[in-house]
Amino acid sequence: MNTQYWINHYEANTRLNDTMKLPAGPCELPDAIREPIARSLAVFQLGESGGGTRLKRYAKVIAPLAQFSGYQRAIDLFVAEEQSHAALLARLITYLNQPQLHKQWTNSIFRWARNLVNLEFNIQILLTAELVAEVYFGLLYLRCTDPAVKQVSHKLLRDEMKHLEFQRQFLAERLQDFTPTTRRLWCLQFRLIHRFVSAVVSWDHRDCLKAIEISPAAFRSRCTQSLERFMDRLETKITKASSEGLSVQPVLHA
Numbered sequence: 001m002n003t004q005y006w007i008n009h010y011e012a013n014t015r016l017n018d019t020m021k022l023p024a025g026p027c028e029l030p031d032a033i034r035e036p037i038a039r040s041l042a043v044f045q046l047g048e049s050g051g052g053t054r055l056k057r058y059a060k061v062i063a064p065l066a067q068f069s070g071y072q073r074a075i076d077l078f079v080a081e082e083q084s085h086a087a088l089l090a091r092l093i094t095y096l097n098q099p100q101l102h103k104q105w106t107n108s109i110f111r112w113a114r115n116l117v118n119l120e121f122n123i124q125i126l127l128t129a130e131l132v133a134e135v136y137f138g139l140l141y142l143r144c145t146d147p148a149v150k151q152v153s154h155k156l157l158r159d160e161m162k163h164l165e166f167q168r169q170f171l172a173e174r175l176q177d178f179t180p181t182t183r184r185l186w187c188l189q190f191r192l193i194h195r196f197v198s199a200v201v202s203w204d205h206r207d208c209l210k211a212i213e214i215s216p217a218a219f220r221s222r223c224t225q226s227l228e229r230f231m232d233r234l235e236t237k238i239t240k241a242s243s244e245g246l247s248v249q250p251v252l253h254a
């Protein structure tokens, strides 16, 4: 895994979130649209605000392996970027006149579920949440007319797409040594986790989805499409790396 590429990427990109200027308020969305969107964004803000303790612990275990040298530093920067998302979303929900949350049920469920099995499982839950977030921010960007929501959603969408590529390269390295049967089993359980996460999010954020005129079923269907794109690219990367007998290299323009 070319961890230096990711270190360079995060070092350059994260500061753009910290320095981003939002349009001056006040928000002109009608309350019936603004309130559900703001409440929903507050939940995502809470989800982005973790300290990444377990992820960093996992990176420490993995980093000594030859193909993951530098992974620990990349993970530190990745966690810092997620925290910059939390800060950016905090500014956005203030603009939307919504208080921040300190506790919320889906966030508590995800935190609980992430600790159910082991650290590797923890990363899978995180990854499925990123796949769902990609769909969510993409829809907000396309369908919300407010300029600040559009601007932040667009940046978060782009960042999450890069995070997915980062995770995909990591997983490709991990999975290329699996037997075809073990890999199929891994894909099956990953799809189940993803289905669970997208079902919970589509239910919890149904008012926001309604405000941007997307049904929970349509949201879940887009989440499934996004998952299948991810899995296809993952499989391609694993097959290519295995056939070449090489480590997986970064896709610079994914």
Ligand SMILES: [Fe+2]
Binding pocket: 048, 081, 082, 085, 160
């Ligand atoms: Fe994020």
Ligand SMILES: [Fe+2]
Binding pocket: 082, 130, 159, 160, 163
């Ligand atoms: Fe992310």
